[in-house]
Amino acid sequence: MSLKQKALSGMFWTLIQQFSTQGIGFVVSIVLARLLLPEQFGLIAMLGIFVGLGTNLLESGLGQSLIRTTNPDLEDYSTVFYFNLVGSFIVYFIIFFCAPYIAIFYSQPQLESITRWYCLIFITNALSSIHYTRLTKQMLFKKELTITIPSLILSSIVGITMAYSGYGVWSLVASGLTQSLAVAVQMWIRSDWRPVLSFNKEKFKYHFDYGYKLTLSGILDTLFTNAYVIIIGKYFAPAQVGFYNRADTLKQLPVSNISNVLNKVTFPLFAQVKDDDVRLKDIYRKIMQMVLFFVAPILLIMAALGEPLFRFLFTEKWLPAVPYFQILCWAGILYPIHAYNLNILKVKGRSDLFLKLEIIKRTMVGLIIAMSLPYGIYGLLYGGIITSVLAFFINTYYSGKFLNYSSWHQMVDVLPTLILATISGASVCLMDQYFQQYLISDFLRLVLGTAIGTIIFLLLSKLFKLNTMNELINIIKKQ
Incomplete structure (x- = not known):
């Protein structure tokens, strides 16, 4: 199977996985949100940092090292x-x-007892982490x-x-x-993979x-x-954490569904063409524009x-x-671009630069x-928007040098999409205010608003001959 066929196959099955898992998870979250209180979601959200730290300490980037390594044994x-x-x-006992x-x-x-039970996932996740890594490296997403x-x-x-x-947060x-x-x-x-009774210090040092x-x-x-x-x-109050977490989770739905699909496929894909900068730049540029073409209008119409x-x-x-959600949508638009720029550093083996950028951004x-x-x-929340914009220029600095694709050129490529998405979102906002005057149901407001926003965005994209729109039309014609 050619590299292109692998990428298309991987993208197809990852799309199905992402949308089906997110779809099921989304429906379940709606049911749970109706059964539970915001403060109960807030309690679990408070553990996010500890779960995240534990996960990072365990993975140690070794899984990504295995993916980028040629023929690991x-x-x-x-x-x-x-x-x-x-x-x-x-980590669990700590x-x-x-x-x-x-x-x-x-x-x-x-939270004491909740933490001790919930964090058992460190151990269960460790049991399957390498299996996941192998499937990702082989692009066996089905x-x-x-x-x-x-x-x-x-x-x-x-x-x-x-x-x-009635078990509340324990559910x-x-x-x-x-x-x-x-x-x-x-x-x-x-x-069919099983670990052998071997721990090679030299290999560990290489991956570490x-x-x-x-x-x-x-x-x-x-x-x-x-x-x-x-x-x-x-x-x-915990309820405020719940409100923030619910807003952030809903905002992440389109971002993670679309960008994570391509991120999962593109990292091993980038790794296979990491020595061909011209080809790598071309693939990266098309993926970045394609993702933003979907993410930006969806987020702004939802907002x-x-x-x-x-x-x-x-x-x-x-x-x-709701107000938290609307602000977070603006902050989330550039997230996919951040991720893809950092992936370039990973496949180039420059984890030192990756760390350097993270230190600068976190400061x-x-x-x-x-x-x-x-x-x-x-x-x-408004500070988060400022952070996202500044992070764009930080993340694109080194990847721009590697690929001869500067921050300015990347911004020029994505700015038309952002402008058209903003116009579409503003149009939906104005039309929704008009619909409110006639006491239209929430469901009908959502249907009409989504349809109007989508049509306006597609018409503007066609009118201004957006490159991504033309590529999508060509793909559809070929199919």
């Missing part, structure tokens, strides 16, 4: 597997003994799909059943653990030298990504329809999350948070 995989497994127990202090920090006594979906369905049944039975804990365990069991049953910089970068990213949850959880969207999906009790984030905190939650 059984000893490579086994060495990383044992490191992850032993590390998972160490979290176990720190649980009382986590509860004290947030002034939420029940097999991933047939493992992920049953696990998600089972965990969803457990979570909804427990929530309906979220049980759901997360069930999914992680189900994936691990299936990976071992359905995979590449991976530890990504680990430090991941730790910094986790700390500052969850900084908003930490601050809101420390100084505001314009925030009020009817939240009321229709989650009921009136979640309406305080910037810390300063912006410190300056915006006196203005409350909204100050923090």
Whole structure:
């Protein structure tokens, strides 16, 4: 199978996996949001930083090192597997003994027991991490799909059943653990890979030298990504954490569905053409424009329809999350571009530069948070938009040099899409205000607003001859 065929096949199955898992997860989240209270979601959101830190410490970037390594052998995989497994127990016991202090920090006594149970996913995830890595490297995304979906369905049944039975926040804990365990069991049953009793120090050093910089970068990213949850959880009520988390989760739906699909496929794809800068630049440029073509209008149309969207999906009790959601949508538009620029550094083996950029960005984030905190939650959220824009120029600096594709040229390529998406979102906002005067139902407002915004964006793209629009039309004609 050619590289192009692998990429298309991988993208097809990853799209199905991403949209099916996100679709199921989204429906389940709607059901749980109606059964549970915002503060119960807030309690789980407070653990996000600890789960993220534990995950980064375990992965240590070694999995990505395996993906970019040409022909790793059984000893490579086994060495990383044992490191992850032993590390998972160490990290879990650290979290176990720190649980009382986590509860004290947030002034939420029940977090002690919740933390100790929920963080068992470190161990179950470590059992399946290398299996996942092998499937990704081989671009066997169809097999991933047939493992992920049953696990998600089972965990969803457990979570909804427990929530309906009145178990509250514990339904979220049980759901997360069930999914992680189900994936691990299936990976071992359905995979022909087994670790050998070997730990090669030289191979570990090779992968660790590449991976530890990504680990430090991941730790910094986790700390500052969850900084908003930490601050809101420390100084505001758990319900506010729940509102923020719900807004951020909904914003991530289009971002993660579209950008993560391509991110998962493009990293091994980039790795296979990493020595051909001309080809790498061409692939990167097309992917970046294609992703933004979908992400930008979807986010801005959703932001314009925030009020009817939240009321229709989650009921009136979640309406305080709407302003958070609308601001977060603007901050999330450039996220895919950040990720793809950093992927260029990864495949080039420059994890040192990756870490350097993360240190610069996180220093910037810390300063912006410190300056915006006196203005409350909204100050923090608007600061996030400023952070995203500045991060664009930081992330594109080195990748631009490697590919001869500067920040300016990247901005020129994406600016037309951003302008047309903004016009579409503004049009939807104005039309929705008109519909409100006639007391139209939330569902009808969503249908009409989405249709109007989509049509306007596509017509403008065709009118101004947007390159991505023309490429999509050509692809459709060929099919």
